[in-house]
Amino acid sequence: MEEREIMSFKDEEGNKVDFEAIARIYLDKKEYLLLSPVDEAKKEDANIFAFRVDKNKDGKEELNIVEDDKEFEAIKKEYKKLLY
Template identity: 60%
Template sequence: MEDKEIMYFKDEDGNKVAFEAIAHIFLNEETEDEKEYLILAPVEDGNEDDAFIFRVDYPEGNKELNLVEDDDEFEAVKKQYKDLLYNNNDR
């Protein structure tokens, strides 16, 4: 059984909200421009359609999640996620 990675954030009202990491995506692997992404879905709804894509940055060695708002970057991560889903289902 796979362990779920749960992360907690505060919403705009200061309420604690749980998100499950549903995928860890890497773009441009093995290049100087490699980027890491995390797709998070709200635990309460349990609906992947409500997922958010975050870029994982490490300023000064500290892990920081930044919401992906750039359309091209968003689409590239989404495509990689779909490829991951389809490749895992072929097995």
């Protein structure tokens, strides 16, 4: 059985939301993590969120949501290559 990587975050109201890591994408020397809410991860029309993995000033990883449409499309294109 495949082991799932689950990450927990807090939403705007402070509620815990679990996400499943769908894929890691490496593009232009940057690392991206694609996450889907656990309750949607197995659905065909699941929402997938792209996060850039950045290093903070202490060298620790932090996830920053990708908001740039061009960057998001490049990640999506790379992800599709992994699927097919």
